[in-house]
Amino acid sequence: MSCNGHGASMQVRGLRYGPAGIDPLIDGVSFQLDPGDRLAIVGPNGAGKTTLLRCLYRALKPGQGSVLLDGYDIWSLDPRDLARRVAVVLQEMPADFSFTVEDIVTMGRIPWRRSGWLPAIGQRSACAASEKAAVWHAMEHLNVVNLAKRGFATLSGGEKQRVLVARALAQDPQVLILDEPSNHLDIRNQLEILDLLRGLGITVITTLHDINLAAGFATRALLLHGGRAIAEGLPEDVLTEANLSATFSVKAHIHATGNGSAPNFSFALRA
Numbered sequence: 001m002s003c004n005g006h007g008a009s010m011q012v013r014g015l016r017y018g019p020a021g022i023d024p025l026i027d028g029v030s031f032q033l034d035p036g037d038r039l040a041i042v043g044p045n046g047a048g049k050t051t052l053l054r055c056l057y058r059a060l061k062p063g064q065g066s067v068l069l070d071g072y073d074i075w076s077l078d079p080r081d082l083a084r085r086v087a088v089v090l091q092e093m094p095a096d097f098s099f100t101v102e103d104i105v106t107m108g109r110i111p112w113r114r115s116g117w118l119p120a121i122g123q124r125s126a127c128a129a130s131e132k133a134a135v136w137h138a139m140e141h142l143n144v145v146n147l148a149k150r151g152f153a154t155l156s157g158g159e160k161q162r163v164l165v166a167r168a169l170a171q172d173p174q175v176l177i178l179d180e181p182s183n184h185l186d187i188r189n190q191l192e193i194l195d196l197l198r199g200l201g202i203t204v205i206t207t208l209h210d211i212n213l214a215a216g217f218a219t220r221a222l223l224l225h226g227g228r229a230i231a232e233g234l235p236e237d238v239l240t241e242a243n244l245s246a247t248f249s250v251k252a253h254i255h256a257t258g259n260g261s262a263p264n265f266s267f268a269l270r271a
């Protein structure tokens with residue numbers, strides 16, 4: 001796993017997706033990320049955040065628009081090539097009860113194995129050693145080495161979340177896509193995991209419900225509502241009181257911290 005990896009650029013143009021017979025779930029979404037950007041996608045429940053993510057890692061094919069990775073349409077890439085470049089951490093947890101933590105993290109290396117190819121006998125132990133090194137490096141980063149031999153199913157929700165991020169990092173991706181990575185995590189673990197993601201240097205795209213976490217983490221923000229981008233750009237231009245109040249139907253208030261760090265947000269129901 002690279003700790004100072006190289007991110008890829010992503011250009012999303014006019015994305016529209018919807019199953020036949022219903023209004024589109026994603027409509028006219030566009031944004032541009034430079035390598036190393038961190039995009040926070042925020043919006044109310046049902047806004048289309050997960051659906052948008054699924055279009056970005058080729059789980060859903062948009063009816064219109066395109067997703068370019070370093071200039072190449074993701075639908076034109078070889079699936080293995082895409083799997084090497086883009087890693088995904090979803091909200092759903094794997095249901096298989098038989099895998100250990102080490103097994104799960106090792107799965108992150110699968111796209112790097114060459115099918116139908118066996119290294120020369122003298123190189124086999126070197127290949128195995130480099131794979132194991134990548135897996136242990138990722139586990140160390142996520143502080144789950146002490147869980148390596150535990151059954152995944154026996155872990156707490158927060159421990160599982162850390163293991164799934166470790167699996168994604170073992171994949172050594174250029175783009176990391178995460179759906180609510182702070183789910184299940186306590187406050188310290190939330191801050192730690194976002195800090196770790198910030199330090200990777202790769203392009204990160206994540207949904208986040210916590211606006212304070214999003215403002216502190218992101219270099220770009222996308223506010224989604226009803227499948228449409230209400231605002232996209234720098235977090236300070238997107239996460240405004242007016243935008244948040246209108247999109248979430250609440251009273252949003254920004255408290256400047258005055259020390260150059262991200263502002264704090266508070267929210268109240270409208271009278």
Ligand SMILES: Nc1ncnc2c1ncn2[C@@H]1O[C@H](COP(=O)(O)OP(=O)(O)OP(=O)(O)O)[C@@H](O)[C@H]1O
Nearest residue numbers: 019022025043044045046047048049050051052207
């Ligand atoms: N295959 C489908 N057919 C019909 N509606 C769908 C389908 N998939 C998703 N939806 C609807 O699309 C909307 C957006 O769902 P999505 O999961 O993307 O929202 P979200 O912003 O991630 O929500 P949350 O914050 O609650 O996780 C929801 O109303 C959902 O019920």
